[in-house]
Amino acid sequence: MAEFLFAAAAIVLVLTGLGLARMLWGPSPADRMMAAQLLGTGGGAIAVLVAIAGDMTAVLDIALTLALLAAFAAVALTLGEPGSKRRGGEE
Amino acid sequence: MSLAVDLVMVLLILTAAVWTILARDRRDAVIAFIVLGLLLSLVWMRLLAVDVALTEAAVGGGATGLVLLRACARLLPVEADGALPGLRLQVAVGVLCAVVGACLAAVILSPPEPAPSLAPAVAAHMEDVGLKNPVTVVLLAYRALDTLLEKVVLVLGLIGVWALAPDLFWGGRPASLRAAVPSGTLTFLARVLPPIGVLIGIYLVWNGADHPGGTFQGGTVLAAMWLLVMMADLGDPPETRALRLRRLVAVGPALFIAVGLAGFGMADGFLSYPPGYAKPIIVAVEVALALSIAVILGLMVAGPAAKEPDQ
Amino acid sequence: MMPYATTPGGWMLVLALMLPVVGMLGIFALGLRHAERIAHATLLAGLAVALAIAVEVGRSGQAVTYLIGGWRPPLGIALQADGLSAVLMVMTSVILCSVGVFARGSFSSPPDGAEVRRPFVFWTLLLGLWSALNTVWLAQDLFSLFVALELLTFSAVPLVCLDGSRDTLRAALRYLLFALAGSVFYLMGTGLIYGAYGTMDIASLHQVARADWATSVALGLMIVGLMAKAALFPLHLWLPPAHAGAPAAASAVLSALVVKAPFILILRLWFDVAPQPLPAAAGAMLAGLGAASILFCSIMALRQARLKLMIAYSTVAQVGYLFLVFPLVMGSAAEMPWDSVGWTGGVLQLVSHAFAKAAMFLAAGLIAEALGHDRIADLGGAAKGVPVTVAAFALAGLSLMGLPPAGGFISKLMLLTAAVETANWWIAATILAGGILAATYVFRVVGSALAQPRAGLVMKAVPLNRELAVLTLALIAVALGFLPLQPLDYLGIGRGGMP
């Protein structure tokens, strides 16, 4: 079973890694951010698979952290959009 | 199989790293950098360095992206400045990086056999400290001085950030982090996530004594939750003159130093822990440090005061 | 070599590190009403500790050592004050105390006790800087020294842009980039060293260091990084605007002390870590860059119109002298590096330049306060308005030129002697040329200050105690010139254990 799960983790890595092509192509930052989002979810999936397959429960905490902060980059992106040039620059 | 996985990882990392440099738009570069952080976290996991992977996941996922994207937003108006480095400088930096990279590669690809390591020595004395996570033992016992001084670096960094405030605004609130366009979704997230995140942050700190995790990871998660609340406009950044805030910043390093000095009377000297009490003392120091780290990181992202203090 | 053990009085080393940190946190957490008082109390206590450590080193004739937490290196971290560190610690605390007296005039809190930006930032970072410097002088572990460099960077950079003007912000940013690049190089080297030897403890490394590719790359990276931090030609570009833009009290500390820390680290890597003997070409290369610093930046100093920029260029030139030490010590006939004339000459150059340069920057600050500007051409009348300050400037200038009776004279004479002894004629020629150039730029200022004031010039009065603080520093720089012209045994204390 462990081999199967490790293999599944490898496949998730390859699949979400392919998504990086969208990061290169764009065309908009929203598209690029989606590639990051997919890789974040994939990273969580890889971590849970490895944790169970390798019986390393500590790795679950990595997945937990990734999952908790999953939306963080997207939130940060939407804060810094061009429509809000004055944001943060009040002085 | 495992070689193939490694190659895929290397390929992905190189892609993200090269794109970080090549991307024309600053914001695209930052997104690639966030991806790079995620990938690095996976690499540390692959290398079984779970503590480092956790740190990378927390810092890369929580703080770095936000800081950099915020910086991008502030830099946009001066984009026309034309302050990009010239071609000659770019080539010079490229050549320098290539030389350094080649030297590093040459050294790393021919490691000494067997690789020298302090790991056995670390393990041999762990019982004296009474914790089960070797990383925490190194950070809070063997090399406690470094850990302590690094926290002082953080405080100095915060002072450095604050120093950028105009005189008139000293002691006032940093610029608000809130979104330009109010978003119900964001508000929802900022109401639901922080309680869970705080729980996870505390868990990581507590868990750090015996399992991977610890102050920095936990503190970063806590900071991220606080920042989320500020971004959703559920709470403004606090006034930088508030003494309660200042004390939260100082409590971690101060307790660490106090415990260290108490070692002169109660144990074998500075930063040595009385036998049998090492674990509770270290956990107490870690809790205080995590609190300080969370507040410092949050304040650093919030930036210098940008409004006059309230009367 | 004897294994480390905590020696009597070792606990004082911990105090030397922690006192400034406690003071800094105190100011941070308590608000400004107490800032100067806390800072001054800390400065005095720190001076006492530094003197006590220096006395203990001299009394016992061996290094004062402390093992943090009782953990023996390489697992733990050792602090150690040998003769050299003790000298550096006393130098640091004396200069900081004088700067503390001086800075009361420019960074005192308003009478109503409200917290103000400039004093808060200045006093906290001054103390932060002090803990950084003491860590550099005392730590025996390459990674602890990295942390010390970070402490140094993050306290020094904000001091540069304390005025908040656009130009100083730019200078601070450039300084930050150079300093961080230097840190990255240093850290990469440290990582390689740990990978190769499994330890970062300097004394352990001294015994096992091999002359192989990995060690050369590691040390090369670290030294290049430190060169950027020490502003050695051609990596000096950040220094003049940064040191000239900072407020006088901060410039004094930056120029006198902060640039010395990376140099001392290079010195330690060179003689305490690197496998001996090192190739002569490597030492000659550092000295060559040092000579370029001396000649190029002395000429640049001559061409400056502003007093503070001139002094800042002079710092790069004077730091260049320090790098002449490497071939002089390596080629000397002395049994141990620290028994050679070159070693003592180098250390004396470091110490006398620290006092002289601190005095000069503070003097420039007072002159600028009195006249309202620091254009060298229009200094006329300064000698009438602030005579003590101008005298202090001239005395400090003696030391930079290397004229008797000043510390700079004895140190440069020793370097010259060593250069002749080791037949490094080009170094001897550089030292002489540097002296002449320094004399030219110092006399240009003094001459201008002695000139008649322009009609209608109104000068602001300057408190005498600030002038006396400057004069004290200049007098110490001169007094160092009365040391005997031979290797100082004190500088070898505690280093004997290192074969």
Added chain:
Amino acid sequence: MSLLLDLFTIVAVSGGLFFFLAGTVGLLRFPDTLTRLHALTKADNLGLGLIVLGLLPQCPDIVSALKLVAIWALVQLGGATASQLIAEFARRGGGER
């Protein structure tokens, strides 16, 4: 029994992999930002969800199982919010340079 559970794991994890595949293909092939976003949420919701579901029987202890569920729930929450925010962002044209 354990054979059945293993079979369940294999089926569910394979299902998860399929949705990751679908998500990636959609992200790469769909014509515009909003449809690509739609594909992404499939990977978020179903890809990770099925993998977590499949792993539950393999958990060594109850704490790990709870953590798995928590991870899934957090990704649901985070993924849904993130795609909402990205969608608002794209619709306002903030995405275009």
